[in-house]
Every structure is written in C-alpha cells, then in structure tokens.
Amino acid sequence: MKFVVQPGGQLTGEHRVPGDKSMSHRAVMLGSLAEGTTEVTGFLEGEDALRTIAAFRQMGVAIDGPEAGSLTITGVGLHGLAAPQQALDLGNAGTGMRLFAGILAGQTFNSELIGDASLMQRPMGRVINPLSKMGARIESLSEGRPPLVISGGQDLQGIHYDLPIASAQVKSCVLLAGLYAKGRTSITEPAPTRDHTERMLGGFGYDVDSTNGVIGLDGGGRLVGTSIDIPADVSSAAFLLVGASIAPGSDVLLKHVGMNPTRVGVLNILTLMGADISVLNPREIGGEPVADLQVRYAPLHGIDIPEDEVPLAIDEFPALFIAAACASGTTILRGASELRVKESDRIAAMAEGLSTLGIKNEPTSDGIVIEGGQLGGGSVNTFHDHRIAMAFAVAGLRASAAIEVLDCDHVATSFPGFAELISSAGLKLDAHR
Template identity: 50%
Template sequence: MLRVQKANRIEGKVKVPGDKSISHRAVMFGALAEGTTTIEGFLPGADCLSTISCFRRMGIEIVQEEDRVTVHGKGWYGLQEPSQHLDVGNSGTTIRLLSGIMATQPFHVVMEGDESIAKRPMRRVVGPLRQMGAKIDGRKDGEFTPLAIRGGELKGIHYQSPVASAQVKSAILLAGLQAKGVTSVTEPHLSRDHTERMLQAFGVSVVRDGLTVSVEGGQQLKGRDIRVPGDISSAAFLIAAVMMVPGSSLLIENVGLNPTRTGIIDVVRAMGGSVELVNERVVNEEPVADLSVTYAELNGVEIGGEMIPRLIDEVPVIAVMATQAKGKTVIRDAQELKVKETDRIATVVSELSKLGAKVTPTDDGMIIEGPTPLTGSRIDSRGDHRIGMAMAIAGLAAAGETWIENDEAIAVSFPNFAQILAEICR
C-alpha cells in the first residue's frame, strides 16, 4: 500500500515519464516500418510493455533498456503469425490499435487481456473493421474479448464515429493504410491526434478536413528516431498536487502539449490556477514545453461538451481539485468514464466520499461541492492507475494519513510516482 500524509508545501523541479499514447504508437509504427526506429523517453510502464510483448511474439526484434527502445522493423507484411494468443494485459490502446493492424495481416490471431480488458467494449472497433472486410469474432458477437481476427483484403470506408475516440479512429486509419482506396473517419469532436501526427513523422500522407481525417491505402512507413515527451496525463497529478497545498510551486519539464490533450491546463486556469508554458518547442510533430505551476485558490467550474475528449483521463484528479475549490464543479458529457479500467464515475464518487468529499454521481459525470475538509482514510484503487494516483493527491490535503490499496496499478503509467511525490512534498 502507498501511504500519503498531509503536505505542508509542494516544490521542486521534476520530469514525468514518457507519454503513454506516444510510446505505444512509436513501438507499433516502428515494427511496421521499413528499417530501424529508435525511441528515447519511452514509458516502461506495464501497458506499453504489453505492446512490446505482442510484437515480439510476431517476430519483431525489439531491444528495450529502461526508457530507450530500438525496434527493428520488417515492413507492413513482415509480421509472423504468432504461435500463442497475444496478451495485451490491461491495455485498451494495445488491443484496439492492434485490431486495426491485425485486420490487414494474412494470418489468424487471437487477442485477450486481463479481467478489466474482458469487460471493456470492443464492438466500437470491431464494427467498422468488419465493414472494411475483416473477419472478427469474439464473445457477444465481438463485443468482448477474446477477439479472433483473420485479416485479409480490406476496402476503404468513410466511418461516421458515434464517439470521439482516438482508439477507434486509430484502428480504422491503421487498417486503412493497407485497404483499397481511401479510408476516412469523422468524429463528433476532435479526439487525440497522436496517430495522425506520428504517421506523418513516419512518412505517411494524412489529410484532415475539419473533424474528418483520411488516409489512402498502400502507404509504407519508414523507420526513424522518436523522442517521446513527458505525459501530460501524468503531469496532471503534479499540477493538482500544487493546487491542493497552499504556498506551493513546481516546474515540470519536457511535457507534451498536444492540443487535443491540454484540457487539464485550460480547466485549471478556468478555476483560477496558474500554469505557465516555458521553453516551448516542437519535437516529432508534437508541441512540447516546461510547465511552471503556482498555487492559487480555485473556484468551481462546469466542464462538458467538446472539452471532455481533451481531458477524459484527467477527470478523476480534476474531481479531487474540485473538493478544495469554492463553489460547485459540474462534470457532464463524460459517459466514457464508465468504460475505462473501472467505472470511473462510480469509483471516484465512492473513494472520494471515504475522505469526506461532497460528491454526487450523475448519469454522465458528477457534481462536487467545495471547499471541503478531507480526512485521511483507506482507499482502494480498484486496480485503476488513475484512481490510485488521484486519491494519493487528495491525501496531500487530508488530515492524518491516507493509504492507497492495490497501489501497484500505478506502474501502468507512472512507475516512479511514489518516489517523485516524496521528492516534492515538504
């Protein structure tokens, strides 16, 4: 268990681990590319290691030394049929993006994961891939894992996605790269665009027109060097730590600031917090900067609509900050939280309430009343890394001690979280 005590001040200069979304894609695209890809700043968390494991089982040589990875790509059709099922562990990104890639391959594969993955919806990816011609089966007609895919000849489609999901969009685009004709995806709101940016870095032509993104089939990827910036979803917990403890300040270096991911900064600023960008630059098509964060008293806000896809992973820690903000914070249009590693609406409400927070669930989000004094308690992460970290941050403002059970889940995205927390707490 992770033990957290009330902090007097947060200060220092830190770096967060590499971006999880970019790390996944760098390995995948490197494996499909012709030639060698080197990755600096790779996130050696459990999810990204699952991606490496899957490609190794398909004959790709990958050398990993902590946060440096070398992928010896064999081109799009250099993958070999695996002799065993592909185990994606707890990684939704791995199984959904791999589904698009496997749909193009001339062999059969079965993919499965842990207990959490077995509950997560897969038909949102399976449906459009079937429209393209892929043969996919699974529990409940492909709604749940394990998924059995026999790839082959695909045709391009124009898919109108009912949800703004980078995983759905990416799976379709990756399949489209080896489909006949043009494949395009239109979303209700813009989701993360790491796939589009990185495909361009690997030499692929990607066309965007408003909320529609398209690729033409038959394109090849070329190996290259990738530098992965720090993950803003991890930085969000440290930003929140500053806002929970009066008199705090922190410099977070080398953070990826993809505009589809910076909702957390916009919300903190809207609540009255101070987050300044320092040393702005562009690395591998991705904007990067250092974040100078300073404590300020927060006010409640309403969050919904097109903002939600830009901060969906940060909602648990935004709810934590809202417990110390003046007034009411309303989070809506966040139904997607119900199909994450846990039902994050129910879990956030349950665990924050143990600390004394005033938080009420709604069908598509939650309402938090603040400011509310928090008291340390025993918290269960439920095996969800973001719940574990969010509640640890809440513990920084809670009287007494807070214990996070099942804290090993945190290693999925932030392996040295406890160490950094100890370094910055005074």
C-alpha cells in the same frame, strides 16, 4: 501494493515525469510496421507499453531495449509480421488492444488478443463494428468483450466512418486498418481527440489529411523508419499539476511536457478554476509541441466544465476531481460518458472514494457534480485503476487524516516510479506490500 498517505505537505522542485503512454504505444507499433530502423527516446517503460513491445516480438520484430527510455526497432514493413504462436496478452492496455485490432485485421494470419481481468471486461464492440464494416472477421464474447479472435486473410475495403463518440482509440484503430485496406479510409469525429496517430503516421512518411473534422488516408502505402523523441506525458504530469495547485506553498517545475493541442484540456480546466500555471520555453520536438510547466498553489473555485474541453482531458479527470473536491463551490462535469468504460468506471470509482473522504458528490450518467469541501481520511478502493490510485494519493496533500489507497500495483502501467517521484516532491507517501 497499497499507498498510505499522511495529511499535509506541499510539492516543490523540478521534475520530469515519464514519457507519454499514448505515443509510446504508437511508436512501437509504427516502428515495427515501418521499413528500416526506428530509434525511440523518452519511451515509457510502463507495463502497458512493455506489453506492446512483447507482442511485436512475438510476431518476429527485433526490438532492442528499452534502456533508460531508449529503443531501437528493426521494422519488418506493413506485410512482414509473422504469425504469433500463442495469444497476444496485452495486460491492462485498452489502448493496446484497440489499436492492435486494427493492425491484425489486415494480416494474413489468425491472431487472438487477451488481457488481464480488467481488460477482459472492457467493451471492444466500438472497434469491432467499424472493422467489420471494412471486411474484418472478429469473434468476441457478449458485448464485444475479449478475447478477440481475428481471422487473417480478409480483403479489407476502405470506408467512411462517423465516430458515434469521440474516441482517439477507435479513430486510430480504423486508420491503422486503413493502411491495409483497398481505397480510402476516412473518419468524422464529433469532437477533436488526440491526434498522435495522425502526426506519427506523417513522421513515418505516410500521408494523412485532415479537413473540416474528416481524417483520411489511402491504403497501400509504406512506412519508413525514423527517430522519435517522446515528451513527458501530460496525463502523468496532471497529478503534480493538481497537487501543486491544491497544496499551499507549492511551486513545481515540470520539464519537457507534451503540449499537443488535443491533450491540454487539463491545463485549460485548471486555469478556468483559478490555477497558477505558466507555460515556459514552448518548442517543437519531432512534430509534437513541448513546454516546461511551472505551477504554484492558488485557491481554486468550482466551475461548469465546458463540454468542448472534455475530450481534451478524458484521462485526467480523476486528478481533476481531486481539484474540484478542494475548490470552493460546485464543479459540474457533463458529456463524459467515456469515463464509464475506462480501466474502471471512473465516475463511480471516484464518486465512491470522494464520499469515503467526506466530499459531497452526485454522479450522473455522463458526469458528476462535486461540492468542494474538507477532505478527510479513510480507506479508498481503486478498482484496479492506476489513475484512481494516483488521484487519491495526491488528495492527501489537503486531507485532515491519513488516506489508505488500496490495490496500487497498476500504477506502474502508466507511471513507473510514481511513489518515488512524488515523495521526492513532497507528498508524504509510503508504499506497502
């Protein structure tokens, strides 16, 4: 599939984007490992999260749905999973693979994790290393690339692990393995990262403590089924936040958006750039903060992005790069080397696409310098990356000519219905096979 976006337009109306991808993964995982029934609403019916459901079904968990974002999970307990009869194929889900590695390291049976061509190139050494320190046995290709072959029956030991780079996926992997380890498992992170795993473990009745940047839990407990209402994904909302900010005449209300303090970097950065964003009706649903967001067009200016905001916006930078391209002056990003190992090398992919559209930029090892200017038209490669595709689609709002966005099938991994929703909001987008 490719998107062809005609230039101009504005975004208006009231919209609710799909449920949070990070929380959808974790809800299925913890619900499957819990004792009793878990009811989930707001579930993201995207390809990545559906792969997580399929994997647990392969291991004997009964999951009804999803139907209109609702799931019923009959948990089997921490030690109730059955050995899968074949490799667990996680598609494009890097989050899925890293979190599954932690869960499967503590099982009595052998397992194998595989994925699509993109996922099979992504580095997994960052989870293999701490899991090995805990006593796990995991085989991989060079540089930790999948497939991951995980040996069952290992006696895991709790460790303290200093994260070398801020990563919620690695933190979550180690904590999930810690459920099966003897003694205490704790982690120090160099900067705050999304804390959905810790919050959700607490929601399932498992005690997790966080003091002075150290997150820890004791092995040997149990998870108890619960009800979870998943808010709209701020990472998906980011494309409408940026689109409305850059297109004159825009005025959009985004409903029920997750406002977890470890995820609001995109709001903070856009506000620093001069965006007009109002947080309305803040509330708490199931332990997670939620609000409605109203965003209106405002002239943006380039900024030196504060490094402490980077981990809080790591998935939203493709959209933010489009905001920077439409801002007056220069935007500088540093401390974002994590972007090099996402579904694509997002720094390189965005730099190439921005250059194609006539925006001056200079990628660095851990960031990029973007000079605001006039977006032109052209054909942009997405490198099989859903967020790159959606970012360049939104760029059409300020382009001077049509933008052809190639290879957009992966958009469904995080934002099913993206083309329909954003077209209804006012983007002049046609999807072609």
